[in-house]
Amino acid sequence: MKELTYADALREALREEMIRDPNVILLGEEIGVFNGVYKVTRGLLDEFGPERVRDTPISEAAIAGAAVGLALAGMKPVAEIMYMDFLPICMDQLSTQAAKMRFMSGGQLNVPMVLRTQYSLGRQHGSQHSQFTPAWFLQVPGLKVVLPSDPSDAKGLLKSSIRDPNPVLFVESGLLYRTKGPVPDEEYTVPIGEASVKKKGEDITIVAVSRMVNESLAAAKKLEADGISAEVVDLRSLQPFDLETIAESVKRTARLVIASDDVKRGGIGAEISASVTENCFDYLDAPIMRVACPDTPIPFSPQLEQEYMPNADRVVQAVRGVLGK
C-alpha cells in the first residue's frame, strides 16, 4: 500500500484508464494547461496531448452535451464541471438527455460517460460555490451517482465509473482533495452500488456520505471512549443505493443516524430514512435522526460557515439523542 492524496488517487484512476482505453478522453474547463483547478488532471495534458485532455470554453451545457455526443459516438468521455453548483447549467444534458436515452430508445443507446464534479463546503466559497446537491439526482433514474470519501475508494470508484456503460455523476469533496490515505499498489476497482462498513459497531448505525464519513469516524472514536460502539457505513453511491448493507446493520443495532453535507429537507437522509422505515421498521428501537445542513443558502462568513456545517460533534450529539445517553 502507498499513501496518496484523494486528488492524486483520482488522477491515477484517470491516467490508468486513459492508458487502458484509447477512447477515454477528458474535457472541461481549465483541465489541461492549468492542470485542473484542484490539480486532479495535473500532468495529463503533457502525457496525453490536447486531443485527449481537452480544455473547453466556459460552456457547461455544451461540455455535458458534448460528453453525451462523444459517448453516443463510441468514446468514453470524462467531463469535469468545476463546481457542483454549476450542474444546473447542464441539467438538461445530464438529467433529460443522458439519463433517459437508454430507456426511451428501448435499449438501443448506451451513454457511457462520467461527469466529475466537486463541492467546496467548508472552503469559504459562499452560497454559489459550495453546495452539495446529490439528492436532486435521486429523482433521475438512469443516472448513477457516486461519492467517494477516501483516496482508495476515490480511485477504485472512478475506474469503475469510467468502465460503466451508463452515465455516472461522480461527486468529489473539495475539502478532501488534500487528505491522504492508503491506496493499493496493484490494479483494482471498487464496484458501484456497494456501501462499505468503515467501522464495525454494535449500538448504533451511522450512514454517512462523502466528507461526513470522516466526521462520522471521528465521532465514533469519541463515542468509543464513552462506551458507545457505533458502526459507520459509507454509502459510496447514491444510485444505485445499497439498502441491503444499511438494513443488515440497522437490524443489528436497531438505531440509525444519517450524516451528510446537504440541506436536511428532502436530502439524502430523507431518502435513506424513508427506505429504512419501509423495510426495517420492526427492528428500530428509536426514531431515525439526520445530521445535515440547515435550510438556508451557505453563508460566506467563515465563523457562520463553521456553525452551518455538520461535523463530528453534531454526529456525537445526534447519536446520544437517539440512544438517550
Add this chain to the structure above:
Amino acid sequence: MATVTELREVDQKDFAKHGLTKEKLVEMLRKMLIVRKFEEKVEELFLVKGLLIGPSHLYLGQESIAVGAMMALQPNDLTVTTYRGHGHALAKDVPANLCMAELFGKSTGNCKGLGGSMHVAIYPKTGSLYATAIVGSGIPIVAGVGLGLKQKGSKQIAATFFGDGACNTGAFHEGMNLIALWKLPVLLFCENNQYAMSTPVKLAVSSPSISERARSYGMETMVVSGNDVVSVYVAAKTAAERARNQSLPTFLECLTYKMKGHGVYDKGEYRPKEEVAKWLERDPITTFKKRLLNQNVLTAAEIDKVEAETQQEIEESVRFAMTGSPLPFDQIMGYVYAE
C-alpha cells in the same frame, strides 16, 4: 472569414448536372411521399379515428429538407434530430412499420414503445442516432458526436436538424461555438419554418437573420429554399464534402413552412391566411412532381405508381402497428440501466 451563400433555389434545367440520375430522383420522390403519406395517416389516426394520442409534431410541408439532406449523406453518417422527427426517421431509412408501431406505443416499435412520436428518429442501425424533445439540446450533442468521429479518424460525418426556435436557446450558442471552434465535421440544418409554436421569427430573433447569426460564429453558411428537394440536396452535398474532406462545419438555413400547426391538434390559425396560401402553393411535393413531369423524367403513370406503392407501405405500417402489443410493464425496469 465565413460567408453566407444565398443558394435559395438552384438551377434545375439539367438534373444530371447535380449528379441526379433518374433512379435518384425517383428515390427522392418515393421518400418524400412516404413522409407525406405517413404524416397524413398520423393526422387521420389522431383527429378522425382517435387511435393515437399524445404530442405529435407533423413534418408536412418540410419533407424536402429531410429527404434532400439524407440523400446527400452516406448511409452510415449520423443524425441528431428532434421531436418533429417522423420525416427525419423515414428519410434516414427507419422502416415505416417500426415508426408507426412506436407511435402506437407498441413493443414492436423501434424504441419498444418507450420513446413515442418525439423520439421515433432514434434508430442507430441506420445512422438515425438520436432525437431530442428539448428544443436546442441536440446542438451540443451533435458537437460531441462530431468530435468523437473526428477523433477516431472516421470518414463518417454528423448532421443535426432543428427549427428556428432552437436558435434562441443557450444550448444552440454553446454548441455552435464548440462546433466552429473545434472545426467539427457537422452539418447543421436549421429548418426555418417561420414559427416557433405560434411565435414568428421576427418576434423572437434579434439578428437580421438566422444565417447572419450562424456566420458570426465563423461558420460557412448557406440559405437554401427548404421547399425544394434538389436545392437542399445540392447544398447538403457541398456541405457534406466540406465536412468529410476538410472537417469543417456548415450551417444550412432551410426556408420552409409548416403546412399545419405546431402539433397535430394545432390548426395554426394565428397565421395570416394569405401567408399560408402563398406557402401552400409551394408544396414541395407538388412542385417536384411537376418538374419531373415537365422535364420528362417521369410519366404521370410512373408517378402514380410511386404514389400507390408508398400509400400501400403506410397502410401496411398501420396494420403492423395495430397487431403489436405494449411491452409488459414488469419489463420496463430493465431498460433504465445497461449491465
